[in-house]
Amino acid sequence: LPSSSFKFEAPRGYPRYFAGAFGSNVLAMQPMNSKFKNYSMHGILIYDVRKRSIIIGPPQRPDPVDPIYIPVGGRLFALAAGSFQLLDPPPYDETSSKDLRWMWHTLPEPPFSHGLVTSYAVHSDERTIFVSIGGQTPATFSFDTEESEMDGSCRWKHHGQWKMPFNGRGHFVPELNCWVGLWGALGRHNRRVCAIDVVSSNLALKLCEEGLNQFSADEPIGATLVSMGGGSKFCLLEYKYNNEKKVVMQLTTFSLKYDKNGDLTMSKSRRIQHYRVPEEVTWSMLQTPVAFWM
Numbered sequence: 001l002p003s004s005s006f007k008f009e010a011p012r013g014y015p016r017y018f019a020g021a022f023g024s025n026v027l028a029m030q031p032m033n034s035k036f037k038n039y040s041m042h043g044i045l046i047y048d049v050r051k052r053s054i055i056i057g058p059p060q061r062p063d064p065v066d067p068i069y070i071p072v073g074g075r076l077f078a079l080a081a082g083s084f085q086l087l088d089p090p091p092y093d094e095t096s097s098k099d100l101r102w103m104w105h106t107l108p109e110p111p112f113s114h115g116l117v118t119s120y121a122v123h124s125d126e127r128t129i130f131v132s133i134g135g136q137t138p139a140t141f142s143f144d145t146e147e148s149e150m151d152g153s154c155r156w157k158h159h160g161q162w163k164m165p166f167n168g169r170g171h172f173v174p175e176l177n178c179w180v181g182l183w184g185a186l187g188r189h190n191r192r193v194c195a196i197d198v199v200s201s202n203l204a205l206k207l208c209e210e211g212l213n214q215f216s217a218d219e220p221i222g223a224t225l226v227s228m229g230g231g232s233k234f235c236l237l238e239y240k241y242n243n244e245k246k247v248v249m250q251l252t253t254f255s256l257k258y259d260k261n262g263d264l265t266m267s268k269s270r271r272i273q274h275y276r277v278p279e280e281v282t283w284s285m286l287q288t289p290v291a292f293w294m
Contacts (some may be wrong), residue, residue: 006054008045012282013170022071024050024294025089029060029069029078046102049294057102060085068112070129071129072122072145077107077129081114086145110156112141118163121170121179124198132163140164142199158287163192165205171227172198173256180234180256183207191223193234193256195264206264210257218242218250222287231292232256239277247286249275 008028028045043056064080071077076087086105116133123130123142132140140159147154164170166181173180178197183194183205193208218240226235236252255269277286 006047022076023074024048024088026292026294027057027069027076027087029064029067054254057087058104060104061085068114068117068120070122072129073126075145077145078145079110079117079120079131080113081112082109084109097229101133107143109159110141112139112144119168119170121164121166121180121181122172124172124177130159130164130199132166136161137161159199163189165196168224171225173227173232174226174230176256176258177234178206180225180227182223182236191220193225193236193264193266195256203214208264208266218248221247224289224291226291226293228253235291235293237289237291239289247281249277251275 013260026047026049028047030044043059046055046057048051048055060078062083064078064083064085067078067080067257069076069078074089076089078085078087084107086107088103088105090101103226110129111129112133113135116135118132120129120131121126127144127146129143129145130140131142139161140163142157142159144154144157149287164181165183166179166200167184168182170179172178173195177198178195179198180195182191182194184191195206195208197204221241223236223238226237227233228235233253233255236250236254238250238252239281240248240250242248251273253271254266256264256266259265260266
């Protein structure tokens with residue numbers, strides 16, 4: 001792997017808290033729980049790639065439980081058990097010498113249990129978050145991030161008893177006018193890329209014909225799908241056991257398109273690379289890989 005651009009000390013084994021990235025900023029969202037007594041950074045670490053600088057932002061209170069971080073329009077939304085918050089960055093002004101501060105804002109809690117969330121995506125309007133839940137009564141909800149709390153319009157909306165088929169995050173692809181995500185249980189050989197129409201209870205699911213593990217004897221552990229620049233190009237990061245029962249990281253880059261029959265395909269765009277994984281990497285990180293594109 002390439003050498004790291006910066007390093008910092010943090011509790012191990014908490015990938016859900018590791019990082020959020022949006023704009024030119026990478027955020028390390030490590031928990032402030034008192035059980036991490038050797039962790040003295042009282043705030044979140046914000047690394048600005050453009051400025052090549054590091055600042056300490058405000059801590060999230062209360063400490064989030066199993067948070068889901070969703071970047072929308074240059075802001076970061078944090079959906080956790082019992083809370084829904086917004087981290088608002090200061091306006092970018094490289095000529096200003098003022099001490100511009102990041103701020104957390106409390107938003108209306110969702111009308112569903114955080115533990116039931118199966119998938120989420122941002123609408124093509126680039127302002128509305130959609131979240132699907134499983135359980136005995138599957139459902140999909142949305143939250144318009146531009147609505148105002150002042151006039152009471154800032155609230156969650158119910159869209160019916162259906163859910164998006166993704167495992168985790170879905171990505172809007174303008175070229176295909178659809179949401180794209182991973183289909184199939186993590187840790188299974190039948191994992192595939194799928195696409196659905198944006199906000200459709202009809203759920204005309206389109207599975208990519210090329211299975212991501214169909215030619216591999218490696219045993220998958222965990223995976224995450226990353227959009228490379230907001231188009232139809234993606235990178236799939238997977239941790240796997242190889243034939244020697246050693247863990248490797250596999251990066252698969254590909255571009256999606258519809259063929260002449262309207263089927264979703266990678267065509268001949270798929271490229272695969274493998275990397276060795278340090279033995280110190282925790283099992284939770286292998287199951288829940290963290291990756292982003294800037």
